[in-house]
Amino acid sequence: MKKKWFHNKTRMIIQLLVLALVVGTLIVGAVKANYTPDMEKYCPFGGLMSFGSKLNIGTMSCAISETQVFIGLGIALMIVFVGKLFCGWLCPVGTVSEWLNKLGVRLGVSFTIKGVLDRILRLGKYVLLFFAAYITMNSSELWCKKFCPYFGAVSGFNVDTVLLFSLLAIGAVVIGSIFIKKFWCKYFCFFGALSNVFANILITGPIILIYVILLLLGVKIPLFWFLLVVIASSALTEVFRFKFFSISPFKIRRNETSCTSCSVCDINCPEGIDVSKEDSVTHPDCTLCLDCVKSCPVNETLKVKGGRWMPPVVLAIVIALALILAKQFPMTTLSERWGTYETADSLKHVDKVVFEDLMSVKCYGSANSMKNKVSRIPGIIGMDAWASKHKVTLYYDNTLLSKTDVKRAVFTPSRYNIRKSITLEDAPETLVGYRVGVWELWDGTDNAHIYRMLMANKGIYGFSTEFGEPVYVIFYFDPGNVQPEDIKKLIEVDKYEYEQKGEKIVQEVNFELEGEGEYVDTLSYLDYRKLFFSAYDRAFNNYRKQDPEKMNVFEVAFPNAENSTVVRKMSYLTSHVSFEPGAVRLRTEFTDHPVLQVYFMSDSTNGENIMLHLKKDMLTCMLRDGSTKEYENIFKFKEPFTVKPLK
Numbered sequence: 001m002k003k004k005w006f007h008n009k010t011r012m013i014i015q016l017l018v019l020a021l022v023v024g025t026l027i028v029g030a031v032k033a034n035y036t037p038d039m040e041k042y043c044p045f046g047g048l049m050s051f052g053s054k055l056n057i058g059t060m061s062c063a064i065s066e067t068q069v070f071i072g073l074g075i076a077l078m079i080v081f082v083g084k085l086f087c088g089w090l091c092p093v094g095t096v097s098e099w100l101n102k103l104g105v106r107l108g109v110s111f112t113i114k115g116v117l118d119r120i121l122r123l124g125k126y127v128l129l130f131f132a133a134y135i136t137m138n139s140s141e142l143w144c145k146k147f148c149p150y151f152g153a154v155s156g157f158n159v160d161t162v163l164l165f166s167l168l169a170i171g172a173v174v175i176g177s178i179f180i181k182k183f184w185c186k187y188f189c190f191f192g193a194l195s196n197v198f199a200n201i202l203i204t205g206p207i208i209l210i211y212v213i214l215l216l217l218g219v220k221i222p223l224f225w226f227l228l229v230v231i232a233s234s235a236l237t238e239v240f241r242f243k244f245f246s247i248s249p250f251k252i253r254r255n256e257t258s259c260t261s262c263s264v265c266d267i268n269c270p271e272g273i274d275v276s277k278e279d280s281v282t283h284p285d286c287t288l289c290l291d292c293v294k295s296c297p298v299n300e301t302l303k304v305k306g307g308r309w310m311p312p313v314v315l316a317i318v319i320a321l322a323l324i325l326a327k328q329f330p331m332t333t334l335s336e337r338w339g340t341y342e343t344a345d346s347l348k349h350v351d352k353v354v355f356e357d358l359m360s361v362k363c364y365g366s367a368n369s370m371k372n373k374v375s376r377i378p379g380i381i382g383m384d385a386w387a388s389k390h391k392v393t394l395y396y397d398n399t400l401l402s403k404t405d406v407k408r409a410v411f412t413p414s415r416y417n418i419r420k421s422i423t424l425e426d427a428p429e430t431l432v433g434y435r436v437g438v439w440e441l442w443d444g445t446d447n448a449h450i451y452r453m454l455m456a457n458k459g460i461y462g463f464s465t466e467f468g469e470p471v472y473v474i475f476y477f478d479p480g481n482v483q484p485e486d487i488k489k490l491i492e493v494d495k496y497e498y499e500q501k502g503e504k505i506v507q508e509v510n511f512e513l514e515g516e517g518e519y520v521d522t523l524s525y526l527d528y529r530k531l532f533f534s535a536y537d538r539a540f541n542n543y544r545k546q547d548p549e550k551m552n553v554f555e556v557a558f559p560n561a562e563n564s565t566v567v568r569k570m571s572y573l574t575s576h577v578s579f580e581p582g583a584v585r586l587r588t589e590f591t592d593h594p595v596l597q598v599y600f601m602s603d604s605t606n607g608e609n610i611m612l613h614l615k616k617d618m619l620t621c622m623l624r625d626g627s628t629k630e631y632e633n634i635f636k637f638k639e640p641f642t643v644k645p646l647k
């Protein structure tokens with residue numbers, strides 16, 4: 001019998017739309033310079049894992065917002081009361097796997113693993129689910145990213161992935177699925193395993209309920225055992241019973257009287273289920289895709305409660321409700337209290353400051369690093385962060401701090417030299433510093449806008465920021481060519497243009513200068529360079545215990561010392577230099593140009609050895625666990641070098 005590629009056009013169109021959305025988003029991300037696609041934005045598994053982490057340790061995973069959480073919860077409820085519609089209708093990995101298997105069937109290479117081997121292999125996905133859930137709920141780190149085929153493919157194997165695991169997973173989806181129906185889904189998909197936990201609700205539900213009741217009664221059962229029991233109960237049900245203890249009334253039902261046993265439904269089931277042998281399909285792999293119903297040649301023989309439109313209608317309702325609820329109930333990425341929060345006189349001395357548009361808080365990691373910073377400030381006693389909205393609320397004891405104190409404490413003063421390549425010869429003799437308050441400027445993202453806007457006037461050399469309400473900015477410029485009005489004209493605009501990856505970007509801004517401002521500094525260009533040079537200084541190899549009389553200072557020109565990549569990787573160079581016997585300190589300085597200095601013991605090494613060490617093609621760096629790793633040497637120095645005694 002000739003087998004059609006697709007029997008269920010509605011489902012095929014929905015699957016195609018999801019795939020098109022994924023691919024389209026990736027293409028837009030690749031060609032549009034100021035757009036970074038959020039490919040995890042709707043991932044239900046990430047949402048559920050992150051929700052578990054929030055319940056267990058109070059923090060959400062990086063890049064996960066209430067959208068994923070509500071979609072995850074909605075899909076979980078849908079699996080309990082209806083079925084695994086996400087797998088059958090939406091999942092892009094499932095779609096790729098299913099369509100590749102259609103190819104395998106056409107090529108005559110597809111087969112189904114049956115019997116004991118099939119049952120044993122099915123345990124694999126539960127093992128992965130257990131580790132993913134346990135690690136994420138204890139750390140907020142989405143461990144699944146290391147080997148998720150979807151995330152690996154759409155992120156271009158970013159730093160969160162483990163390349164080998166991701167490639168194996170993609171191989172399982174792409175190559176495995178050609179030969180074996182739903183190879184990844186049946187045997188390795190951790191979300192498939194989690195779906196089965198919800199589908200088996202008559203067993204897992206009571207376990208979850210008992211765990212919650214015990215928790216409320218103060219009996220804390222370790223998470224490890226709870227997860228093990230819940231996940232193992234589903235795994236064992238699937239392996240030994242081969243159908244779940246489900247409460248869903250939505251099952252494929254076969255009318256035995258009208259059925260001709262033609263097996264068309266069996267051939268067309270993407271999961272390889274023998275529908276023609278069941279009165280009611282209770283197989284653990286059934287996703288209510290309805291391909292069997294639509295392919296059956298005898299009218300009204302295969303049916304599902306709610307009819308053929310039930311799955312897409314249920315999915316549309318669940319997704320729409322999840323998106324609406326996500327808008328209504330924003331969830332904190334991080335919510336922590338510490339110190340005297342609880343004891344601050346029954347909270348009557350607790351006040352809060354809300355920071356909106358804090359663009360530097362964009363994920364759990366950045367929120368957590370802000371929390372680490374503010375928790376060291378006496379008087380600040382709590383923080384809530386909504387990373388997806390770039391919003392932070394800080395709680396403070398108002399007997400110790402005022403609102404302004406809190407703002408001052410979290411503000412990071414910065415300096416930006418926007419003309420690093422100008423030499424002393426080409427620079428004007430003097431620069432002036434003009435200080436003025438700038439509204440709507442707070443963090444590094446705002447500074448980056450100011451930086452790019454000032455680039456348009458070659459007479460402006462840099463700026464620094466200091467706390468104030470509004471934040472004070474000191475603009476440094478050549479007084480012969482620039483006047484304060486020029487700065488006002490550059491900054492007080494609705495939008496400005498800049499180029500990124502060769503593309504022109506129009507950026508909206510709303511900075512406003514406060515009043516007239518004042519001149520606060522006049523300095524030579526050399527002093528300006530020294531002021532704006534961010535010097536680096538690290539001591540190692542027992543520097544403080546060494547005899548300064550025997551210490552020499554090696555110095556060499558370091559032209560790219562202010563390059564941002566070089567600045568970020570200075571710790572690599574430090575680690576590499578620390579392997580040179582006798583080297584004890586490494587620092588940078590602006591004399592009349594940037595220089596690198598290495599302090600070393602004259603009885604252990606000399607300038608030639610240090611220069612040779614600095615010029616190696618690969619840097620040897622020590623990692624935290626004590627092992628070493630080689631990195632390409634990106635540091636360039638301009639010889640000759642000098643060596644002088646320290647004293």
Ligand code: SF4
Binds near residue numbers: 091
């Ligand atoms: S089992 Fe996993 S990969 Fe397969 S369709 Fe379901 S969620 Fe997608």
Ligand code: SF4
Binds near residue numbers: 252271272275288291
């Ligand atoms: S039994 Fe029918 S509804 Fe279930 S997966 Fe197979 S074809 Fe789809």
Ligand code: SF4
Binds near residue numbers: 254298302
């Ligand atoms: S396709 Fe319809 S008639 Fe044929 S075996 Fe399946 S249920 Fe029976």
